[in-house]
Amino acid sequence: MSKGLPKRSENYSEWYNELVKRADLAENSDVRGCMVIKPYGYAIWEKMQAVLDKKFKETGHSNAYFPLFVPKSLFEAEEKNAEGFAKECAVVTHYRLKNDPAKPGKLMVDPEARLEEELVVRPTSEAIIWNTYKNWVQSYRDLPLLINQWANVVRWEMRTRLFLRTAEFLWQEGHTAHATKEEALEEVKKMLDVYADFAENFMALPVVKGVKSENERFAGAEETYCIEALMQDGKALQAGTSHFLGQNFAKAFDVKFSDKTNKLEYVWGTSWGVSTRLMGALIMAHSDDEGLVLPPNLAPIQVVIVPIFKGEEQLAKISDKASALKKALEARGISVKFDATDKFTPGFKFAEYELKGVPLRIAMGPRDLENGTAELARRDTKTKETVALEGIEQKIESLLAEIQQSIYTKALQYRNDNTTVVNSFEEFKKTLDGKGGFVLAHWDGTSETEEKIKEETKATIRCIPLDFKEESGTCVYSGKPSKGRVLFARAY
Amino acid sequence: MSKGLPKRSENYSEWYNELVKRADLAENSDVRGCMVIKPYGYAIWEKMQAVLDKKFKETGHSNAYFPLFVPKSLFEAEEKNAEGFAKECAVVTHYRLKNDPAKPGKLMVDPEARLEEELVVRPTSEAIIWNTYKNWVQSYRDLPLLINQWANVVRWEMRTRLFLRTAEFLWQEGHTAHATKEEALEEVKKMLDVYADFAENFMALPVVKGVKSENERFAGAEETYCIEALMQDGKALQAGTSHFLGQNFAKAFDVKFSDKTNKLEYVWGTSWGVSTRLMGALIMAHSDDEGLVLPPNLAPIQVVIVPIFKGEEQLAKISDKASALKKALEARGISVKFDATDKFTPGFKFAEYELKGVPLRIAMGPRDLENGTAELARRDTKTKETVALEGIEQKIESLLAEIQQSIYTKALQYRNDNTTVVNSFEEFKKTLDGKGGFVLAHWDGTSETEEKIKEETKATIRCIPLDFKEESGTCVYSGKPSKGRVLFARAY
Numbered sequence: 001m002s003k004g005l006p007k008r009s010e011n012y013s014e015w016y017n018e019l020v021k022r023a024d025l026a027e028n029s030d031v032r033g034c035m036v037i038k039p040y041g042y043a044i045w046e047k048m049q050a051v052l053d054k055k056f057k058e059t060g061h062s063n064a065y066f067p068l069f070v071p072k073s074l075f076e077a078e079e080k081n082a083e084g085f086a087k088e089c090a091v092v093t094h095y096r097l098k099n100d101p102a103k104p105g106k107l108m109v110d111p112e113a114r115l116e117e118e119l120v121v122r123p124t125s126e127a128i129i130w131n132t133y134k135n136w137v138q139s140y141r142d143l144p145l146l147i148n149q150w151a152n153v154v155r156w157e158m159r160t161r162l163f164l165r166t167a168e169f170l171w172q173e174g175h176t177a178h179a180t181k182e183e184a185l186e187e188v189k190k191m192l193d194v195y196a197d198f199a200e201n202f203m204a205l206p207v208v209k210g211v212k213s214e215n216e217r218f219a220g221a222e223e224t225y226c227i228e229a230l231m232q233d234g235k236a237l238q239a240g241t242s243h244f245l246g247q248n249f250a251k252a253f254d255v256k257f258s259d260k261t262n263k264l265e266y267v268w269g270t271s272w273g274v275s276t277r278l279m280g281a282l283i284m285a286h287s288d289d290e291g292l293v294l295p296p297n298l299a300p301i302q303v304v305i306v307p308i309f310k311g312e313e314q315l316a317k318i319s320d321k322a323s324a325l326k327k328a329l330e331a332r333g334i335s336v337k338f339d340a341t342d343k344f345t346p347g348f349k350f351a352e353y354e355l356k357g358v359p360l361r362i363a364m365g366p367r368d369l370e371n372g373t374a375e376l377a378r379r380d381t382k383t384k385e386t387v388a389l390e391g392i393e394q395k396i397e398s399l400l401a402e403i404q405q406s407i408y409t410k411a412l413q414y415r416n417d418n419t420t421v422v423n424s425f426e427e428f429k430k431t432l433d434g435k436g437g438f439v440l441a442h443w444d445g446t447s448e449t450e451e452k453i454k455e456e457t458k459a460t461i462r463c464i465p466l467d468f469k470e471e472s473g474t475c476v477y478s479g480k481p482s483k484g485r486v487l488f489a490r491a492y
Numbered sequence: 493m494s495k496g497l498p499k500r501s502e503n504y505s506e507w508y509n510e511l512v513k514r515a516d517l518a519e520n521s522d523v524r525g526c527m528v529i530k531p532y533g534y535a536i537w538e539k540m541q542a543v544l545d546k547k548f549k550e551t552g553h554s555n556a557y558f559p560l561f562v563p564k565s566l567f568e569a570e571e572k573n574a575e576g577f578a579k580e581c582a583v584v585t586h587y588r589l590k591n592d593p594a595k596p597g598k599l600m601v602d603p604e605a606r607l608e609e610e611l612v613v614r615p616t617s618e619a620i621i622w623n624t625y626k627n628w629v630q631s632y633r634d635l636p637l638l639i640n641q642w643a644n645v646v647r648w649e650m651r652t653r654l655f656l657r658t659a660e661f662l663w664q665e666g667h668t669a670h671a672t673k674e675e676a677l678e679e680v681k682k683m684l685d686v687y688a689d690f691a692e693n694f695m696a697l698p699v700v701k702g703v704k705s706e707n708e709r710f711a712g713a714e715e716t717y718c719i720e721a722l723m724q725d726g727k728a729l730q731a732g733t734s735h736f737l738g739q740n741f742a743k744a745f746d747v748k749f750s751d752k753t754n755k756l757e758y759v760w761g762t763s764w765g766v767s768t769r770l771m772g773a774l775i776m777a778h779s780d781d782e783g784l785v786l787p788p789n790l791a792p793i794q795v796v797i798v799p800i801f802k803g804e805e806q807l808a809k810i811s812d813k814a815s816a817l818k819k820a821l822e823a824r825g826i827s828v829k830f831d832a833t834d835k836f837t838p839g840f841k842f843a844e845y846e847l848k849g850v851p852l853r854i855a856m857g858p859r860d861l862e863n864g865t866a867e868l869a870r871r872d873t874k875t876k877e878t879v880a881l882e883g884i885e886q887k888i889e890s891l892l893a894e895i896q897q898s899i900y901t902k903a904l905q906y907r908n909d910n911t912t913v914v915n916s917f918e919e920f921k922k923t924l925d926g927k928g929g930f931v932l933a934h935w936d937g938t939s940e941t942e943e944k945i946k947e948e949t950k951a952t953i954r955c956i957p958l959d960f961k962e963e964s965g966t967c968v969y970s971g972k973p974s975k976g977r978v979l980f981a982r983a984y
Contacts, residue, residue: 027627029558029559029620029624030563030566030620030623031559031561031562031563031611031620034559034560034561035559036556036557036558036559036624037556037557038556039554039555039556039639042554042555042556042557043554043555045557046555062531062534062535063531063534063535063538064528064529064530064531064534065528065529065534065537065662066521066528067521067523067526067527067528067660068526068613068644068646068660069523069526069582069660070523071522071523072589072599074522075589075599076597076598076599079597082589082599086588086589086590086591086599087588087589087590088587088588089587089588089589090561090584090586090587090611091584091585091586091587091588091589091601092582092583092584092585092613093583093584093585093586093601094582094583094585095580095581095582095583095648096578096579096580096581096583096648097564097567097574097578097579097581097583097612098578098579099578105568105571106568107564107567107568107574107578109583109585109610118601119523119582120589121560121584121613128521128522128523131522132521132528135519141835147531151644152560152643152644154560156587156588168559168560168561170557343633
């Protein structure tokens with residue numbers, strides 16, 4: 001293994017990039033802005049998918065699949081949505097390559113194979129899906145439509161970063177249609193709760209639930225709900241969004257239903273999504289200068305057993321014990337790797353599993369065999385203890401739960417320590433330039449003020465928290481009256 | 493519900509199209525050649541994915557994700573592969589839309605946002621993946637690389653059909669790299685066996701394992717192994733392929749490793765895939781004029797319980813029993829739907845679940861409550877019996893296993909009845925125009941003969957079966973010597 005990671009305190013950004021690469025999570029590809037998600041990174045994403053997918057199904061949703069391409073005429077039907085994404089669309093214009101007569105062995109786009117209508121590679125699927133819903137909805141009996149899609153989407157971002165901002169990314173997008181506004185709003189909040197629950201109980205990531213200001217709203221939505229998390233460098237990260245679409249897409253795509261009195265009405269829509277960006281949040285929220293720190297609930301390997309041995313005979317004896325333990329742990333639903341290779345030294349392996357964030361490491365040597373013990377090392381606290389093999393399964397099971405809780409508590413403590421109530425613009429700027437983090441400040445409610453604050457400080461309104469308290473005050477920027485504090489931060 | 497399906501005997505093709513739509517499996521979208529996979533169809537695909545994914549992992553593979561786009565220069569690196577797919581590639585040439593000054597509210601491709609190098613939407617991922625493997629492989633210690641990807645791919649087919657041939661489809665593609673030729677060949681055969689096992693034990697679909705002739709080989713492969721199945725109209729369908737790539741991609745992308753003696757060698761490759769085309773095979777192999785027939789191992793709903801009731805009180809009583817039964821069956825891992833809605837009559841529901849291929853239907857009425865019985869109806873044989881509720885769980889469990897077996901046996905019987913050994917070209921043509929099916933015939937081993945046979949009969953060599961017996965004879969077409977019989981058919 002190569003030398004250590006850059007330190008967070010010295011270069012957070014470089015630390016993140018190197019960690020993502022060295023822990024085998026992802027790497028840049030030769031396609032501009034597109035990443036390769038490597039097996040270890042993908043295994044974490046699969047765990048995220050499994051948990052979320054179960055939650056979606058438990059809340060009544062089904063998966064389906066809609067086309068990758070959106071014909072330009074459909075794409076532009078909901079004007080605000082189209083406007084919001086037009087600047088970053090990959091566009092398919094041709095459907096064939098041919099041999100390049102000027103360069104033997106090379107290909108060129110066949111000019112005769114130009115599409116009559118250009119196809120946009122989906123940056124999000126509202127247009128193609130609402131165009132389909134038009135045919136699926138006639139009567140109130142057809143509602144609600146509760147559908148989710150796991151898919152890749154493309155947004156031509158100019159500045160990209162692994163997981164956080166890539167031209168292609170993986171996500172899920174829920175798209176629902178309802179008979180009433182109330183029902184749609186209920187869905188929007190329900191899915192926000194699903195995301196918050198996932199973030200807190202699986203990612204060990206405390207989040208603030210809130211509503212976006214108009215400036216930050218999803219293009220085509222009436223209201224965007226979100227969960228916002230805080231990273232270790234004091235910057236915020238939007239971890240999931242749930243949009244109330246009103247009747248905007250229903251009107252753009254003419255999706256009507258006859259209600260119980262036979263009256264034709266437009267349906268009400270929602271959409272909600274989380275993406276591989278969550279991988280970035282997970283990495284940045286908990287990891288340290290030695291590498292990844294993964295919450296046990298999302299770790300592909302929860303426990304690794306490393307034998308300390310000289311020669312075949314010792315290994316055989318340790319393997320017996322280790323294999324029995326592995327089996328006993330797996331019976332409890334714990335994922336275990338027994339790494340018995342002799343290609344690498346135990347010290348090398350220790351560093352490797354530390355880098356990869358395996359929550360618990362068990363070392364077993366000849367002395368342990370004699371004593372009926374093993375050494376347990378926690379990744380999060382780096383504490384070690386020697387414990388009896390007798391009853392170790394229960395110990396490990398409760399330790400994993402403790403680690404999960406402990407990582408969450410640490411992140412929550414960090415967020416609390418880095419959420420600052422400020423009462424003047426001086427304080428506002430000083431906090432941002434100092435410790436950073438979330439800043440709770442009075443705002444006059446106008447887009448103009450929000451934009452000026454952004455220009456001057458690079459901070460945006462992350463959300464108007466759902467637990468917003470009415471409290472009269474004066475806007476830190478304009479001095480105009482404010483009804484309460486909103487959450488500002490510099491953000492990813 | 494609308495009137496019945498077209499009959500298979502009258503118009504097989506129309507029967508298939510209508511069935512796919514009416515059973516809510518998939519439909520055509522407004523994007524040329526691209527389908528929408530509806531929730532019920534997608535639920536079947538998810539079951540397929542779950543089984544296959546487990547098998548891939550059990551055989552040592554990990555999932556990963558590679559970019560959707562392939563830069564033209566990478567795409568053309570392996571010339572045969574590029575040539576094979578160039579004619580059907582969707583090509584991204586621009587990365588931005590802008591407002592069309594001539595048409596307010598409309599968008600146009602921004603001519604200033606032309607890509608320096610065009611991007612091909614992956615028709616398959618060998619190029620992008622081998623270009624990545626180049627950096628992942630240095631030493632024999634890095635081998636084998638055993639990776640699978642679940643993804644969407646695009647091939648611009650001119651004539652499309654739901655599931656069987658669509659411009660965009662979903663699939664998995666395994667891509668492995670090995671130190672030796674033997675190991676790569678072993679992998680190719682292992683994955684072919686995985687596919688055959690999946691087809692036979694989950695899809696209830698008997699398949700012939702074999703090797704493709706040179707004409708039908710994957711572009712860029714040295715050898716293509718396949719599984720071939722027979723549909724009810726006597727046409728064959730290729731259900732999965734596993735390719736031995738030799739060192740072709742390693743050479744095109746310069747993927748070398750140093751072996752144990754420090755000598756640099758090119759690695760050996762394989763790739764293998766199955767797609768949503770399997771959905772087409774599943775539908776066509778077993779279904780009948782009343783609708784889908786699903787093997788229990790892939791049915792999203794294995795058992796449906798339909799109450800026969802008048803009024804709330806009767807429904808409440810039946811619901812008690814039905815809910816208890818549902819719970820007991822679910823505890824055995826059986827998926828059950830209890831359809832208590834009063835929107836539709838029992839007769840309507842019966843037809844609907846028949847159309848959707850639910851393997852077992854349980855009807856419970858007031859008479860059943862009195863007698864402690866229920867009516868069980870099998871979808872595959874359409875037989876009914878009244879059975880005691882006491883012990884019904886075991887009965888259902890064994891019945892599901894019996895149905896699975898029975899559907900397979902029926903398909904096997906059909907295939908055996910429709911595999912014909914012929915000894916002359918007259919017989920060959922007569923069989924194809926008569927009952928169709930697989931035809932085993934001597935062939936001289938040349939591409940010329942194969943092409944002429946195809947021209948004259950539309951039949952292709954589906955494969956040279958792995959259980960090929962050396963048997964000297966004369967080619968049915970050319971009269972030249974032949975070493976054995978190969979499998980011909982008209983195919984999807």
